Amino acid sequence: MSSERALSTTEPLLRARDLVASRGARRVLDGAALELHEGERLVVLGENGAGKSTLLMALLGLLPGVAGEVEIFGRPCRTEADFAPNRGPVGLLFQDPDDQLFCATVAEDAAFGPLNRGATPEAAARAAHAALGALGIARLADRPPHALSGGEKRLAALAGVLAMRPRVLLLDEPTASLEAGATTRVLEALLGTGLPLVVATHDPACDAALGTRRLRLADGRCREA
């Protein structure tokens, strides 16, 4: 793994500055900032409750009442209308796959995103099966999500993200609560995509396998780690 920061003369893929977000009464982000460049895999470390999930969701405009600047692919995003077209090109894998997998079968769930972006049912099904195939879980296509193991759920949720052909991935603790074998499979799948990504984790294996650069999120701010 290279720990050098990929040199880039172009715009960062993602840039966030001065993010301030509250969950309930608590201020969770308080001036957080990050940049992600082409070819980078940025690890965001932080304790439980540090605000990693909040940060990733804020990057896609999914939380109400977040202040600060977010730029995606060089374009400032302030309103729902600014963020909406980026949901897909920037794929978010949620911390709890059960939140993401809500359709009756894995294949149907993987087709959900493409259908939202206007794909025909046939094209969406093709994209779904391609994503499942790429992750080596084509055999799960017709299974109901609630009957999958933890690792299978994570891969199925990832298929739903990859089916939208993202250019950037945001991953929220992709290896949490997985045993070693499943962790390896998920990490290999993520590396196999070759995509730049931001991964929130406190799993050393995940950090070591993926990271090209590290930030630590604490007290609502990100620092180089």
Place this chain on the structure above:
Amino acid sequence: MHLAEGVLSLPALAATASLAVAGVAIGLKRLEDSRLPLAALLGSAFLVAGAIHVPLGVGSVHLLLNGLAGLLLGWAAFPVLLAALLLQAALFGFGGFAVLGANLLIMAVPAVLAHYLLRGLASDAAPWRLRLAGALAGVIGVGGAGALAAVVLTLGGGREFAGLAALFGAAHLPVLALDAALGAVAVPALARLVPDFTRRGTVEWAR
């Protein structure tokens, strides 16, 4: 589909309240202790789902889902919908307590009807039959509620209410269409998510 307080006469309030009490009593009697958590969880889920708004024109329509609730709950729809209406009355100020009986009848009678008319159709695993059952649950639930509301208004308010009853019915046509379309998706999906759902996911079928 809530009647506001103040439109019904005293005899109408008394009559609807007594019928509603009878329905709740039957529902509670038939509700076994072991099915109490299921009835309650379904009640919570329907309350939460009822808050989903689908955009329509300049406004939005929210779901009623009383037909679907009835399909799964059977007679338990009476106490469960009573609990839901009580919560809505207390937390959101929908309707008052005097008109609660009328509002419960309007919602729960079509719900129980949907259960008995559709349980045969929905016990079949064929997807088209499940889709049909879901769509009909919306039609029976919302259509029945609209018709009952019109009847209660004209019988219990007075002949002056005929115009209102017609308008009230017309205003719920979009809800009917939405509930039917949504039920047609939700029932087959539920059957796939919960294998054996007529036994595990319903309060009365198991009996």
Place this chain on the structure above:
Amino acid sequence: MIASGRIAAGVALHPRGRLAAAVLASVGIAVTSHRLALALLLLAALGACACAIVQGALAAGTALGRVAAVNGFVALTALTLPFAWTAAGPVLDPSGVELAWLVVLRANAVVLACTALLAGFDAATLARAAAGLRAPDKLCRLLFLIARYLDLLGAERARIERAMRARGFVPRSDRRTVEAYGKLVAALLAGAVARAERVERAMRARGFGRAVPAAPVREAKAREWAWAGGTACVLAAAWAYAGVG
């Protein structure tokens, strides 16, 4: 959404006394057919709301929102009632006009009275109040359980919707939206079924019923009944005054 009906300050005092008062006020107002008496009751209810707002038990926005919601239906009523439909088209009908007045006054008086009396109630408080009024035991346990899981399922719905939006879902008036929401409803119901099985199992592990304690019913204190007593006095006063005037 669900939790927004909740107000922070410790205002959930005497829940059953206040629930009884709200029921009494509803019924009392609903059976009143005298315009002056209703106008007085409306004023009293407005006063009660103002008190609750001043004391910080009620948010002014909440009260306004409820009044606005009720008046959608009321406006429909007030616009249709005064006209009788004849072959020659609509004609003004005096008995309809009178009825429309009654509906406007009653509906607003009830919503204001209940909003004031039940200020600060949340789902659990309502369940406790119903148990305190000796509603049937099974109904109370049902209310408790529904209240218990309402926030949880509400949060589940919010999480699923967020995950849907993250994959480009935008609600519109189209087939796609109905399909997505249909699946969301199915997912909520399936989640509810699975959780009910776990809850039932947990209840069984501890003996039926124990896991869902109906609140212990204490003897009512005089202060609790003061709510209902006060409401009855207001009703009686309005009726008496209107009868005299």
